[in-house]
Amino acid sequence: MQKWSYCALCLLVFCACTRTPKLQKNTLRFPIPSEPPTLDWSLSNDHVSQQIIYQLQEGLTTHDNKFNVRGALAHRWEISKDGKTVTFHLRDAKWSDGVSVRAADFVFSWQRLLNPKHAAEYAYFLYDIENALEYNTAKLQNPDAVGVKALDDKTLQVKLKNPVAFFPHITTHPITFPQRQDIVEAHPKDFTEAKHLRTTGPFILSQWTHDSKLVLEPNPQYYGDKPTLDRVELLVIKEDSTALSLYETGHLDVALRIPPLDFDRVSKWPDYRSVPYLRGYYYGFNITLKPFDNIWVRKAFAHATDRKEIVKVIKGQKIPSISWVPRGMPGHEPDIGLTYDPDTARSCLSKGGYPSGKNFPSVTLMYDTLEMNKMVAENLQFQWKTVLGIQNIDLQPQEWKVYLDTLTRNPPQIFRMGWGGDFPDPHNFLDLFLSNSGNNNTRWKNKRYDDLILAGSVSRNQSERMSKYREAQKLLLQQEAVIIPLFQETFEMVIKPYVENFVIDELEYPHFKTTRIRLTDKTHP
Amino acid sequence: MAAVRKLLEALACLFFVLFASFLMARSVPGGPFDQEKAIPPHIKKFMEVKYGFNRSPIQHFFSYFNGLFHGDLGVSLKFTNRPVIDIIAQSLPSSLTLGVSALALALLLGFPLGILSAWRRGTWLDTASVFLCVSGVTLPTFLLGALCVLCFTHWLGWLPPARLDSAEHYIMPVMTLAFRPCAIIAQMTRASLIGELKSDYVRTARAKGVSEARIILLHALRNTLVPTISVLGPVVANILTGSFIVEHFFAIPGVAKYFIEAVTNRDVFLIMGVTLVFAVIMIATSLIVDLMYPRLDPRMKNG
Numbered sequence: 001m002q003k004w005s006y007c008a009l010c011l012l013v014f015c016a017c018t019r020t021p022k023l024q025k026n027t028l029r030f031p032i033p034s035e036p037p038t039l040d041w042s043l044s045n046d047h048v049s050q051q052i053i054y055q056l057q058e059g060l061t062t063h064d065n066k067f068n069v070r071g072a073l074a075h076r077w078e079i080s081k082d083g084k085t086v087t088f089h090l091r092d093a094k095w096s097d098g099v100s101v102r103a104a105d106f107v108f109s110w111q112r113l114l115n116p117k118h119a120a121e122y123a124y125f126l127y128d129i130e131n132a133l134e135y136n137t138a139k140l141q142n143p144d145a146v147g148v149k150a151l152d153d154k155t156l157q158v159k160l161k162n163p164v165a166f167f168p169h170i171t172t173h174p175i176t177f178p179q180r181q182d183i184v185e186a187h188p189k190d191f192t193e194a195k196h197l198r199t200t201g202p203f204i205l206s207q208w209t210h211d212s213k214l215v216l217e218p219n220p221q222y223y224g225d226k227p228t229l230d231r232v233e234l235l236v237i238k239e240d241s242t243a244l245s246l247y248e249t250g251h252l253d254v255a256l257r258i259p260p261l262d263f264d265r266v267s268k269w270p271d272y273r274s275v276p277y278l279r280g281y282y283y284g285f286n287i288t289l290k291p292f293d294n295i296w297v298r299k300a301f302a303h304a305t306d307r308k309e310i311v312k313v314i315k316g317q318k319i320p321s322i323s324w325v326p327r328g329m330p331g332h333e334p335d336i337g338l339t340y341d342p343d344t345a346r347s348c349l350s351k352g353g354y355p356s357g358k359n360f361p362s363v364t365l366m367y368d369t370l371e372m373n374k375m376v377a378e379n380l381q382f383q384w385k386t387v388l389g390i391q392n393i394d395l396q397p398q399e400w401k402v403y404l405d406t407l408t409r410n411p412p413q414i415f416r417m418g419w420g421g422d423f424p425d426p427h428n429f430l431d432l433f434l435s436n437s438g439n440n441n442t443r444w445k446n447k448r449y450d451d452l453i454l455a456g457s458v459s460r461n462q463s464e465r466m467s468k469y470r471e472a473q474k475l476l477l478q479q480e481a482v483i484i485p486l487f488q489e490t491f492e493m494v495i496k497p498y499v500e501n502f503v504i505d506e507l508e509y510p511h512f513k514t515t516r517i518r519l520t521d522k523t524h525p
Numbered sequence: 526m527a528a529v530r531k532l533l534e535a536l537a538c539l540f541f542v543l544f545a546s547f548l549m550a551r552s553v554p555g556g557p558f559d560q561e562k563a564i565p566p567h568i569k570k571f572m573e574v575k576y577g578f579n580r581s582p583i584q585h586f587f588s589y590f591n592g593l594f595h596g597d598l599g600v601s602l603k604f605t606n607r608p609v610i611d612i613i614a615q616s617l618p619s620s621l622t623l624g625v626s627a628l629a630l631a632l633l634l635g636f637p638l639g640i641l642s643a644w645r646r647g648t649w650l651d652t653a654s655v656f657l658c659v660s661g662v663t664l665p666t667f668l669l670g671a672l673c674v675l676c677f678t679h680w681l682g683w684l685p686p687a688r689l690d691s692a693e694h695y696i697m698p699v700m701t702l703a704f705r706p707c708a709i710i711a712q713m714t715r716a717s718l719i720g721e722l723k724s725d726y727v728r729t730a731r732a733k734g735v736s737e738a739r740i741i742l743l744h745a746l747r748n749t750l751v752p753t754i755s756v757l758g759p760v761v762a763n764i765l766t767g768s769f770i771v772e773h774f775f776a777i778p779g780v781a782k783y784f785i786e787a788v789t790n791r792d793v794f795l796i797m798g799v800t801l802v803f804a805v806i807m808i809a810t811s812l813i814v815d816l817m818y819p820r821l822d823p824r825m826k827n828g
Contacts, residue, residue: 034786038605045560119571121564137567189606210615211778212688237687237776245674245686246776401555401791408559418561438563 026230026517028499029253031243035211035236039192041174042113045121047508052234053174054509055216056199060088060171067330067424069168073101073200083163083460088156094221095180095198103150105178111143112179122175128167130159163458165465166425173423202227202513212236216512228516253499258492260371263315271494274317278326278421278506279489280429286411287482288443291361296352298481302338303345304387305380307486313379314372319488324429324477326488328506331426331469337477337485342387349388357389366396367416368403376486377416411441421507426469427457433476444482449475531815535808542804543797544586550793551582557602557791576602589797599794609798613780617802619689620779624764626699631706631760639714644741646719654711661708670701670774687776698775702768706760710753717752721745751822754814761810765803
């Protein structure tokens with residue numbers, strides 16, 4: 001018995017002594033919610049992968065903190081008078097193994113992205129380039145017919161089918177970053193593993209323990225300012241409450257999502273921050289189904305929606321919004337949309353033929369099974385019942401993939417959806433509701449809207465573009481009331497006080513390059 | 526001969542599990558390429574052709590099954606083009622370490638607890654043991670994990686809350702995972718030992734003056750092993766199913782969490798890979814238990 005007691009005592013002493021995490025200094029420990037599905041930037045389609053790729057690679061252009069396009073691997077570019085030819089001039093940058101970055105690396109990467117054999121989901125990003133769609137749909141077999149050419153090692157020429165005002169924004173996206181043909185061909189199955197990966201960005205990938213941890217270290221060949229961090233550890237932690245526990249016990253320096261149950265407690269901490277990003281949350285109507293084929297009914301529902309109440313219910317500091325293009329993006333029009341106004345809502349419902357909600361048919365409201373979505377749906381059901389007197393709104397949750405299938409095949413009368421920005425141009429949010437958009441589950445088709453969005457995308461005059469988009473938003477949200485935007489999402493996060501200059505931008509990219517650890521702070525191990 | 530027959534039955538069972546799982550994975554609504562940001566129909570079609578989803582589920586299964594014989598478990602559809610066999614090879618060791626440790630702990634604590642409880646039946650020791658067993662069977666694993674973290678991490682500060690970076694990281698996940706199986710083993714051992722202690726041969730031994738410890742350890746215990754071992758199959762299942770939650774909760778890079786993730790993502794080949802691993806473990810455990818019966822109880826040799 002004494003032996004057992006001794007062993008138990010030793011175990012407890014061991015645990016107590018080792019409870020402080022042993023870490024290298026000047027290391028940032030950052031959680032990621034899943035194993036990155038791929039670090040092949042041509043095939044990536046998710047935020048976790050792209051957040052990491054963004055630290056490792058650079059493209060032709062990048063954004064400053066006001067979303068102006070700035071040169072990255074291209075130090076300048078010219079657009080021809082007809083707007084159809086864009087010529088990028090590359091700076092003298094190197095890959096992490098010392099090999100120069102060449103225009104041919106972009107040609108290889110873009111042809112690979114468009115190659116139908118790879119079935120890259122984001123290939124459509126380049127469809128504005130001559131013959132890109134034809135090559136990607138296998139109507140053309142020759143990749144050299146695609147309108148991207150290396151005029152010499154440092155000059156890349158892109159030929160567009162039509163002028164595209166936001167094309168330099170597209171080249172900020174990870175899927176357009178250059179690829180090394182020699183590396184990809186030498187290691188076709190594992191060129192993204194740490195031992196093979198070559199990078200052009202501020203960091204290299206020094207370790208990738210699948211499902212557990214990725215380690216980034218500064219890239220000595222990087223052309224720009226070197227990162228001040230010696231090391232970034234990206235730890236795979238799926239459960240938000242687990243990440244918060246690790247943060248509280250000093251095993252993480254940042255926790256990016258606060259579980260709703262912990263929000264009241266954590267939001268009082270001095271290290272709590274709420275950072276908005278370009279992601280909108282909305283409810284859409286299937287306008288081909290009764291009673292939402294009636295504009296007055298749609299307007300009544302939009303006017304009967306109190307966004308502030310919804311945001312209060314779901315906690316966090318999400319930004320209530322009647323407009324669709326989110327705050328922080330050019331083209332954000334905070335006053336376009338239908339405001340909460342119960343009297344107008346009731347009047348609209350009467351005009352729609354349902355005074356006080358009498359004889360209103362049974363309505364199905366569908367959402368995917370996340371706790372927050374459930375809370376929003378229940379609150380909306382209550383609001384519409386209170387303001388409009390509508391009793392028979394049937395809430396139907398569905399599992400995510402089943403839900404997506406339902407939205408594609410047979411969208412219900414009312415449904416929840418969201419959209420996150422890929423690049424900071426209003427086109428990225430407004431083209432969702434084009435007549436031929438695969439993301440338009442409302443079944444709304446409006447030629448005027450389509451024309452406005454097309455005119456906005458080709459115009460090179462910024463104020464003219466914004467005026468087209470403004471008109472389109474009025475049509476979408478006020479005149480036709482096709483969707484009800486509810487709020488803009490925010491990161492609810494906590495950051496240790498010794499972590500300085502940590503930025504996560506509105507496109508959800510963390511900027512480790514500028515992050516610093518205050519080494520003198522005693523709170524850091 | 527009986528062993529060969531059981532082995533063939535096990536293989537047939539494995540085939541049926543794979544066939545049914547594949548058909549179900551292919552038939553549920555929502556596909557692996559459905560996403561919030563809809564992909565253009567022609568790209569979706571390319572992807573379906575690339576991964577064989579343009580074929581009927583049965584044709585697709587037999588093509589997959591043919592691959593299995595050549596050691597090809599396919600590639601993940603979520604973790605783009607990563608071979609399923611690599612994913613399993615990298616994550617299985619953590620799961621096995623966790624599962625085997627939990628099973629060992631459950632056996633090491635469950636048997637003595639059950640014996641002690643039966644031996645001291647009706648005393649406070651027995652009451653405490655029954656209370657522990659009922660708690661173990663009824664407490665959900667995620668709640669137990671949360672309680673462990675609250676107690677050992679937040680209150681006492683002894684153990685790290687998650688991950689498997691060192692030996693101490695194993696303590697809480699193993700404890701959490703072992704609690705329910707330990708309770709099941711203890712309950713079963715207690716019940717069958719109490720039954721044995723009422724047998725005629727025990728009464729005879731007592732009448733002859735044999736000590737209670739000797740009766741239990743040398744005579745009754747061997748007979749209690751048969752029913753207890755028969756629950757080992759469900760216990761292993763319990764450890765496997767419990768490990769989904771434990772791996773998720775403690776951020777452990779194991780294979781069990783893919784069971785949920787792969788289904789959520791409709792990652793058909795990963796679903797099949799994980800199903801294969803778990804089916805092999807379950808069927809092998811049942812087979813071993815079946816083959817052990819006759820050794821423990823000679824009556825079974827004679828049918």
